[in-house]
Amino acid sequence: MDATSIPSPYEQIKKTVDTAHLLSNEGRYEESIPMLRVAKMDFEAIGCYIDVLHCHIMLAKDFFHIGDLKSAFQLVNEYEPLCARHQVTPDYAKLYPMLGLLYANRQQYEKAKNYFRESYLLGFKEQDYATAAHSLNLYASLTFNEKQFDETLAAVDLAIECIDRATLSLPVELCCAKNLKIRALLAQHRLADAKHVFDSINGRDFYHSAAKELANTYNLYALYYTLLEEFEQAFRMQKQAVRLFREHQIKDYQLLATMLEQQLTIAKKLNNIDKVLITYEEYVEALKALIEYNANEEFALASANQQMVEIKEQAERDSLTGIYNRRYLEDTASQWIEKAHETNDNVTIALFDIDKFKRINDTYGHLAGDHVIQYLAMKCKKNVVEETTIVARYGGDEFVVVFKQLTPLEGLERAENLFTLLSSLVVDFEKIKIPISVSMGVAHTQVHNVHTFKQALQAADEALYASKQNGRGRLTVAQKKEV
Structure with a gap:
């Protein structure tokens, strides 16, 4: 083989990063994260610090997507000091979304939205449509939490437009945008419009490469059927959402706890004490896991444990007399x-x-x-x-x-x-x-x-x-x- 055709160490590592990027865009984080870790160390070994920091921020994003917020935010906090140490200009288009998430986690929502807007504008200007779509989805999520549903819908439509412009397939961002659109439509009780979006994603293969977003979709199906008062179907969908979390070891315990709380509400509407008890036990376990990430949840755990005692007491007692059943x-x-x-x-x-x-x-x-x-x-x-x-x-x-x-x-x-x-x-x-x-x-x-x-x-x-x-x-x- 001609020596000129042999890839240099840099080219080999860069190829690994490109592959990891593709895997990440497909939601295959269990493959992309190890590759990025290795590439980051390899770039550091040959002194390519711009690429080291590029891998660093990509890792933060991937950890966020699998729900490992602790690791994601640790990487974000390390990013700018590392840039200063290696005299590298930060990639703000990619840093700003992560900073926005950090501020959102601290409940400083206006700062978070500003970072998401800035990132979208930078990404769009640089034709980095993946970053633009990601930032718009994050912005839409915050506006939804603020009940600004029309703004949410406008942001996700813009995100979908960016996804269509991107040269790479972006299944995770597309799933996220569709889910946010459904959520906003359900919040406005536009059930027919929400059903239309559901129909547009049913059977789409790309959804199965984004486990967390697929779990979110099942969660939204549960909400949809709850609004229709079809509680058995709603409970099945919510169980499926929780099952996906467990199977794929998604570490977003806050979201898992929220899903289990919704499942509990559905179980109560079914008046099924067995389902209520099982869900409460799962809910308490999720809160215990959440404590590792947020000590403020200890109160929630104590409250859930107390409710568990009360639910068990109710399950054992006759409703008319209060004696055992x-x-x-x-x-x-x-x-x-x-x-x-x-x-x-x-x-x-x-x-x-x-x-x-x-x-x-x-x-x-x-x-x-x-x-x-x-x-x-x-x-x-x-x-x-x-x-x-x-x-x-x-x-x-x-x-x-x-x-x-x-x-x-x-x-x-x-x-x-x-x-x-x-x-x-x-x-x-x-x-x-x-x-x-x-x-x-x-x-x-x-x-x-x-x-x-x-x-x-x-x-x-x-x-x-x-x-x-x-x-x-x-x-x-x-x-x-x-x-």
């Missing part, structure tokens, strides 16, 4: 019985309901019926030892009380005391006195040879049925079954 009863009683079986201890289950409860509803109304249930629940709760007893509403006017750490004889005595208390109640409702009686069935895990809560409840239910058959207002112990 069927879900908590089944989970906890199953654990108690399993442990009792291992240690050869006893658990006693008392199942009871209000005699002729339908007549109370028909005679006095459903509000009176609800009041009777609430009053009975309160009496039960006040007359048991909470640490060793579960008082739960099983459904309708049926209640279950579970006693642990008692012999069958002691358990029966507690059940009888409760039965006596409830059978002598007279409930006051709007100056009306409503006498009530209950029927009860009792079973013991040791006596009745049951190893699961389902079996124990069935035994107690059979005993309750016997109480009903024998005239109501009585307590019956389940018949012992032979092994």
Whole structure:
């Protein structure tokens, strides 16, 4: 090979940077970042400091796009001192967007917008349309946050025009511009226009090279379906957005927390407590990760933890009475019985309901019926030892009380005391006195040879049925079954 055809070290490194630039424009940051790091060191080794600093600011931009704001801002803060040290004129067209992001992060939005405007003008003047489009998208994002939606739409349309002029493909900037346009249209409740933009990007391959923006698109779909009150579809879209964040290890924890907060809102609209609980747990984890980047989020984490406790409490409690619900009863009683079986201890289950409860509803109304249930629940709760007893509403006017750490004889005595208390109640409702009686069935895990809560409840239910058959207002112990 002719020696003149062998690329110089500089040309080889420059080729690496050009490749990294292409990869970055395609959103392939996991490939571009390592290449830029190596190129930066190689340029430094041969004393090409202009190129070193070019790689430096490109790295800052790529770190920003993957959501690693900490690394991005560290590089931005180092840039001008490095320029001064190496006597290199800063590339302001590329520096200004990063400075704008820094000021935006500090909530100095006017300064941030000024930097974005200056960068756009410099980029456009130098026909660096990639920089111009990037700056316009950042500017549009800030105007959206300020609810200046018409200005947002004008900026993104200008960004799309710059993208069309660029010689290189700019999928990330195009995705960002489209998403900002959709967001502004949804904010103005222009759903048909937003749908038109969605349709223009569906199936476009370039979107899959920009994971963060694709996640944003799914997030916007979730918002779109929420506005249409199609909450199941909205929840699916929001889950997809979060999944992309996790799969691609995007480190923008602030955005992830925001997405999970939106997912939580949708889950609440679905009235699905399981989805609410799972989302809250994910939300707390996102806030924990965010603390590494912003210590001010500690308050948000504490608040989220408190809300988590409250949500779990709600998930375990009956909404009418405040005592435990069927879900908590089944989970906890199953654990108690399993442990009792291992240690050869006893658990006693008392199942009871209000005699002729339908007549109370028909005679006095459903509000009176609800009041009777609430009053009975309160009496039960006040007359048991909470640490060793579960008082739960099983459904309708049926209640279950579970006693642990008692012999069958002691358990029966507690059940009888409760039965006596409830059978002598007279409930006051709007100056009306409503006498009530209950029927009860009792079973013991040791006596009745049951190893699961389902079996124990069935035994107690059979005993309750016997109480009903024998005239109501009585307590019956389940018949012992032979092994």
